Every structure is written in C-alpha cells, then in structure tokens.
Amino acid sequence: MLVDSHCHLDFPDFADDLEAIVARAAAAGVGRLVTISTRVKRIGSLLAIADRFPNVYCSVGTHPHHADEEDGISARDLIALTQHTKVVALGEAGLDYFYQHGSRQAQERGFRAHIAAARVTGLPLVIHTREADDDCGRILEDEMSKGSFRAVLHCYTGGRELAMKAISLGLSISFTGILTFKKSQALRDLAAELPADRIMVETDAPYLAPGKFRGKRNEPSYVVEVAKVLAETRGVSLDEISRQTTANFFHFFSKVPSPEAMG
Helix, strand or coil: CEEEEEECCCCHHHCCCHHHHHHHHHHCCEEEEEECCCCHHHHHHHHHHHHHCCCEEEEECCCHHHCCCCCCCCHHHHHHHCCCCCEEEEEEEEEECCCCCCCHHHHHHHHHHHHHHHHHHCCCEEEEEECCHHHHHHHHHHHHCCCCCCEEECCCCCCHHHHHHHHHCCCEEEECHHHHCCCCHHHHHHHHHCCHHHEEECCCECCCCCHHHCCCCCCHHHHHHHHHHHHHHHCCCHHHHHHHHHHHHHHHCCCCCCCCCCC
C-alpha cells in the first residue's frame, strides 16, 4: 500500500473526472489521499470531497501565495476548523519567495499562526517553502523553542542545510515527481541520506507529474512513480519503500485511521 500525502482534489483540473481519479488511485494501490487546503475560506469544498470518499482526508490552511488575502486568520480560527473528523492536518502554510505572491510579512504571520495551531491541536503542519531556506529555518528554530510541534517540508526542493535542520528539529521531508526529473540528482542525493523514518511521498497533483508522465496532468495514482525512484535512490525495493513511507504517513497523520483501525 502507498499513500498520496499531498494532492489538490478541489482544483478545477479534476472537476470533470474526480470519481475516476480516486478510483485509479485505489486501483494502483494508493490507499489514502490527503487533499491539501490552500485557502481557509474554501475549506467547504475540501470537506465536501473528503466526506464523499472514504479514503480521502484534508487539511485546513492558507498557502503563502494567498497570505495577504487571508491575513488575520488566527490560530484560534484554524483550531476551530480542525474539529471535523476528516481534517487531519494544518496547512499548507509557509514561505514562497519565488513568485512574490503575498507579502513576506503576511506569509510569516500566517506561517506562525499555523505553527501555533499545530502546537495546540497536536495535528501536523504541512509546510510549503520555496527559495526561502534561511527564513524558514529561522522561523522553525524560533517556534520550536516555544514548544514542540510536528511538521513536514512538503515537495522538498530546498538545500541540504534546511533539510538537515528540519530533521534535527524532529520534522519530516516529503518528495514529489521532481525527484524523478533528470536535473534532480542533488535532490536524489539528499533523499538517499535522510533517516528512513522521516521520509514520505506525494504528488502535489495536478502539478509536477513524474518524468514518465511529464507534461501531463498529475494525479494521485502516479505517486507510485515517485516511490519507485525513491526506492532506487535509497537502494531498497519498492515494497520496502512503500512499507516505510506508508508507516511514516500513518505515524505523522495520526488522525487518519490505519487499515487495521478500520478493520
């Protein structure tokens, strides 16, 4: 069994064939999907999808691109929205200096509010960080000094220093189809040396289709391709990487019931 720890099933790209997308994931052995929030104000559409499919769960949060639009949403606001049984995480929140959408000040305020909500609820935080390694590391260290919280750096493309800082703080790292790209040798080198209990796989669908499907719409079933490359990179079998990353997923997203818990 594999899982897709990060996709966006509420995006328009999937509107016409969502049933088929979820069915193909199940047929490929992908047993759980987490559809990740990018706007708190649109949580209703995520909950509708999560409630519709037994193996789909969701998060609640504000992507840094929308930090100005949702500036002022507090940790208390986020905490209130985590009561739903299908909300299993906070985020994605963090810093993105690549596109310059959302002021850096609003991004940091939002990031810290999400961390505070993660700390209070015990739910994990899904972190988006791009071209912001120094500030992300600074905020993580500062916030961890205030009290522990769980988090994953999703779709990791940052440097080794931030990755190792995250690992030292007890956080996890997740990989997408970028891991499969020819130009991503440095990322594969990093993936090879991370602790086995801190790695996960995801698609970030509909974006970042693995090399085999480059140029096409990504979908959760393609997480198998990410797992294959991660297994090759780490010198283990696909069965082993599936077992390890899925165990890591259920440990991290602890509100998601495991197959055993569901009977």
